Amino acid sequence: xxxxxxxxxxxxxxxxxxxxxxxxxxxxxxxxxxxxxxxxxxxxxxxxxxxxxxxxxxxxxxxxxxxxxxxxxxxxxxxxxxxxxxxxxxxxxxxxxxxxxxxxxxxxxxxxxxxxxxxxxxxxxxxxxxxxxxxxxxxxxxxxxxxxxxxxxxxxxxxxxxxxxxxxxxxxxxxxxxxxxxxxxxxxxxxxxxxxxxxxxxxxxxxxxxxxxxxxxxxxxxxxxxxxxxxxxxxxxxxxxxxxxxxxxxxxxxxxxxxxxxxxxxxxxxxxxxxxxxxxxxxxxxxxxxxxxxxxxxxxxxxxxxxxxxxxxxxxx
Numbered sequence: 001x002x003x004x005x006x007x008x009x010x011x012x013x014x015x016x017x018x019x020x021x022x023x024x025x026x027x028x029x030x031x032x033x034x035x036x037x038x039x040x041x042x043x044x045x046x047x048x049x050x051x052x053x054x055x056x057x058x059x060x061x062x063x064x065x066x067x068x069x070x071x072x073x074x075x076x077x078x079x080x081x082x083x084x085x086x087x088x089x090x091x092x093x094x095x096x097x098x099x100x101x102x103x104x105x106x107x108x109x110x111x112x113x114x115x116x117x118x119x120x121x122x123x124x125x126x127x128x129x130x131x132x133x134x135x136x137x138x139x140x141x142x143x144x145x146x147x148x149x150x151x152x153x154x155x156x157x158x159x160x161x162x163x164x165x166x167x168x169x170x171x172x173x174x175x176x177x178x179x180x181x182x183x184x185x186x187x188x189x190x191x192x193x194x195x196x197x198x199x200x201x202x203x204x205x206x207x208x209x210x211x212x213x214x215x216x217x218x219x220x221x222x223x224x225x226x227x228x229x230x231x232x233x234x235x236x237x238x239x240x241x242x243x244x245x246x247x248x249x250x251x252x253x254x255x256x257x258x259x260x261x262x263x264x265x266x267x268x269x270x271x272x273x274x275x276x277x278x279x280x281x282x283x284x285x286x287x288x289x290x291x292x293x294x295x296x297x298x299x300x301x302x303x304x305x306x307x308x309x310x311x312x313x314x315x316x317x
Contacts, residue, residue: 003027004088004280009056009078010069011035011044013152014092018067021276023048028280032059060085065115065283067276068092072156076101079116083108088115088283090276093168094160094303095296102300106293115282117275117289118296120168122221124271124278127239128169130264131225131232134243138173140226141208146216149189154214157192158185159307163212166223167200167306168291168299173225176204178302185310188215193314198306239266 006028008019015035022030030050035041038054045052053059056078059066065088068078076096082089083105095118096102109116122128143166154161178200185196195213202208221236229246241264248258275291282289 002284003029004064004283005029005031005062006065006067006280007032007034007050007059007063008044008067008069009034010071010092011037011040012069015067015069016044017272018069018092018276019044019048021270021273022067022280023050024273025277025280027284028276031062034059057081060087063087065089065279067279072097072160076105079105080108083112083114083116086112086114088279090115090117090119090279091296092119093121093296094118094156094164095293095300097156097160099297099300099304102293102297106297109293113286115279115289116293117279117282118291118293119275120165120291120296120299121271121275122165122169122236123172123291124274125236125239126266126269126271127234127236127241130266131234131241132173134230134232135173135225136227137204138206138225138227140206141170141173142224143170143208143210144220144222145211146213146218146220148217148219149194149215154190154192157307158194158196158212158214159198159303159310161212162214163196163198163210163306164299164303166210166212167302168296169223170200170208170210171298171302172295174202174204174206174208176202176206178305179203181302181305181309183306183309184313186314193307193310196306196310198309200302239268240264241266 006022032051033041033045034053034056041052068091180201183198185193188194198210200208225232231244233242243262245260
């Protein structure tokens with residue numbers, strides 16, 4: 001198979017972007033757009049010269065793989081259907097709403113030898129790809145992911161909406177089991193937690209502090225990583241990286257600390273296109289995706305611990 005027949009399930013904000021990517025990927029043939037609102041699907045389908053459907057089950061014999069950009073509570077049901085029917089599946093993050101659901105999807109994909117990829121798009125961000133080359137053994141990580149309020153994505157709390165991006169990044173950077181999770185959070189504009197802070201402690205001694213908010217006035221996507229003799233700052237939004245390195249010994253308070261400063265700015269690139277292209281390539285080649293279902297499951301397990309801790313604290317207020 002030299003090309004892959006693809007479809008986008010969910011014609012909302014993210015589905016619209018994914019449809020454009022799959023249409024333009026050379027080894028992808030976009031054949032369908034699916035949305036319960038057939039009129040919305042038809043508008044997108046007309047733009048990309050493919051068919052529109054209101055029922056995702058109707059396309060099962062037309063595709064080799066699908067992108068699921070439906071609301072999070074429907075991820076499990078839709079993904080399970082396509083995986084059971086032998087279709088490669090890319091799911092927008094978070095993979096599901098519960099760990100148990102994510103585990104079941106991973107088991108089905110493994111049993112059928114299918115690609116199950118999850119849309120943790122920061123892994124394809126050129127800034128992170130470049131930064132990983134500088135990182136050896138992180139000791140302390142500070143993450144801030146703040147966004148103005150938007151009505152979409154409020155079917156889940158801010159941990160699954162925003163923080164899970166940074167949880168996935170951190171679990172990828174720190175190769176060590178978690179030994180402790182503490183977290184606080186509160187609802188502000190929705191019935192769910194809209195702002196949260198979590199502290200993750202690892203067996204290696206590393207500590208990560210994460211703050212996520214969807215009720216901020218400005219957007220911020222930054223991570224700072226401290227390791228022995230080095231401090232690295234990454235701005236996911238601008239692609240700016242700053243690296244400070246201790247270059248010599250210092251034992252006199254009257255001397256300047258021997259430091260070397262480096263700064264570079266990467267072209268932002270198209271992380272979403274890279275993500276979708278990777279999915280198609282992995283499906284065609286039978287290779288493992290950069291963000292597999294199993295890796296997304298790891299992030300989900302940590303997110304569930306964070307959510308449980310927040311829930312416990314809220315009940316005890």
